[in-house]
Amino acid sequence: MKFSTIGWTGLAVAAASLLRGARAEGALNFCLGVKHADGSCKYTDDYLADFEALAPYSSVVRTYSTSDCNTLQYLMPALAQSSHNFQAIIGVWPTDDSHYALEKSALIQYLQQYGTDHVKGVTVGSEVLYRGDLTASELANRMNEVRQLLKDNGFNLPVGTADSWNLWVDGGSDPVIDASDFFMSNAFSYWQGQDTSNMTNSFLDDTMQAMGRIQARKGTSDISFYVGETGWPTGGPSYGSAVASTDVAAKFYKEALCGIRSWGVDIFYFEAFDEPWKGTDSGVEPYFGAMDSNRNLKFDLSC
Template sequence: MRFNSIAALFSVVGYASAIGSLGFDLGVQRNSDSACKTSDDYISDFETISGYTDTVRVYASSDCYTLANIIPALKEKNFKLFLGVWPTDDSHFASEKAALSAYLPTIDASYILGITVGSEALYRADLSASDLASRIDEVRELVHAIDGYSNVPVGTVDSWNVLVDGANADVISSSDIVFANAFSYWQGQTMANSSHSFVDDIMQALQVIQSTKGSTDISFWIGETGWPTSGGSYESSVPSVDNAAQFWQESICGIRAWGINTLVFEAFDESWKPVTSGVSGVETHWGVWTDDSTSPKFSLSCEFD
């Protein structure tokens, strides 16, 4: 299915009466020494991005003591969090649930925008759709039993094309909130095609989610999107600051103008990551900010700001 007009887009999302929210995916390791971020590190991160958003997403709860260390920063800077739970392998999943049980009761539920179980677990074939749906239900039961948390949505994050696959309807049905990831860069798009490709991918995912849930009243976010600023090219996609700036204006500003909530991958470069052999260096340069800068690499203003 292709969305070749704004009218077709509005038939899925409806007329946007509000601008879509903006947030950032956030790494949990320091670039200086690869150590886990402390509460002070998160406070510093929040101070840098606070002029643009008060919303971040992390990928796990127990890894790197993330939930324990980020809670004081959320309270001090009044930030909101999408909290990840890693569902693959039983021992890891048990540690994630233990972190939820230990630390969520120490913070008001208003700081937690949602819980996402898995991050592209279906795309990587880490879990079957039925197993992931079961783990979403298990986390929901745990979270909603915590005092004050009965209305916190629980769902998942996956690649747009996986969500479109009808074989994964059980996961959508089990989710209160669904995030779709879409990267025109990893589809090898030129800048001339990147925005159209991105919007079409997201709209396909949203239409399938709404059809599966039987309602347009479901919380939906773009879970990851962005453009790298350095590293190797992927097919026709070329990393550069100029291209990242263009993608921001045409795709991120554009889709937010149509009311779609968007999390950008990612807030900061992660130079601690190993240089990949396939596309040299690109994984360390997805940040909107460098790992040691308080100013973004390019303008983050949109026409509606």
């Protein structure tokens, strides 16, 4: 999807100018799946192997759930045992009351067991507003519930969420902005059907629009802002003018993602490893990894 930039381009330019002068290069982080290529769940040794493969490039990952595939049960000891000092932003899935209750229970259980030394923060949901799973007010309420739950159990962790860049821009997300300690903006030029001549400018503009809108709502430029998901598929069908290939993925990384990192913005690449379990019927979904499912790097990740 492509959304109008009218009204926010000035803020985007101002934000980019401020970032260029104020911050060091943004970090490369990774979204991390919890399943093997065949769809079975990962265990602690699998996460340790993931960290070994990612360590030359990053030391931060994000996940999406605490209880699905018993994520925290196996991820938290891997974080503690890894010699690479990885940290995670861990996700709580806020939809479906019974699932949400399991998520909160697992969150507190494993924070109590392993502590917070390797936890950077907690996201409540991912693209909840984009899918229409909850209203902005409902999501904000759940974010505040999780924050209070953490405080009641002696944990002082920032709470945020991730959503599509346009949902931050359109004004409907203001209750979520107000409830957030940090922000993750997802932006995929591939899913906007952009070709190689437009993909970089589209991504940079979309991201700066999201940042500018959040800064305007918060009344300050001093916000914790990440690109929560971005990347490009290396296989599967085209989407509009966007061609899924390793060459284009590498170009997108070098131009768009190194570009935003040069402005001081941390990114979470979606995703660390290919996920063949999603199946070819899902189109490009199995092919978004910076590495294949055997942890082999597909293209150069230097900037």
